[in-house]
Amino acid sequence: MDINVLEKSRLFQGMTAKELSLCLDSLDAREKKYRKEELILHAGDTTDKIGMVLSGSVTIESNDVWGNRTVLSHVGISQYFAETYALLGEVLLVDVRANEDCRVLFCNIRTLLDGCKKSSPWKEKLLKNILIISSQKNLVLSGRSFHTSSKSCRGRLLSYLNAIALQTGSKEFDIPFNRQQLADYLNLERTNLSKELSHMKDEGLIEYRKSHFKLLKAD
Structure with missing residues (x-):
């Protein structure tokens, strides 16, 4: 696991080495590898994990039953996907596909909603970082709507x-x-x-x- 990449990422920003270690253990962090064009998450499924790109890149896309494909965003190294779906437990409306050979770290962030677990500094930092990430994602999606508003x-x-x-x-x-x-x-x-x-x-x-x-x- 690329600890240097994790330490510099927005998701774990502000954490000490000890807090990061506790966080990864608590979230049952697991790394997976994908080949180019391989489907990582499929529309219609559910997930309890946020994905962080460790190497390579992935695309978030919408594919309808008629074969029409719309690329919604590009996710590069140290960037994330599926955080909102993971927290809310909602069915995915998009596909996540490997744009090239890549490695992804998955963390089970649904555990953050477990009221039985005692609060800790790393948990508070993680929730704050997820909020910032989600806000940035909203800006990206708003940007796409702005770019496609022109008819030409x-x-x-x-x-x-x-x-x-x-x-x-x-x-x-x-x-x-x-x-x-x-x-x-x-x-x-x-x-x-x-x-x-x-x-x-x-x-x-x-x-x-x-x-x-x-x-x-x-x-």
């Missing part, structure tokens, strides 16, 4: 790329999606997205190579 392909691309530039503090950055994933995230056809990117490049608005982008000032 270009409008959605400009909204998303501008948001990444603001978040990174740079006009040159890498995005966490490949072309298909970006198209799914912005609810666009991949062909239309690729054409619009080419037009924007020809017009001197952007430069890009694979997932690396640079925003340019329009003349």
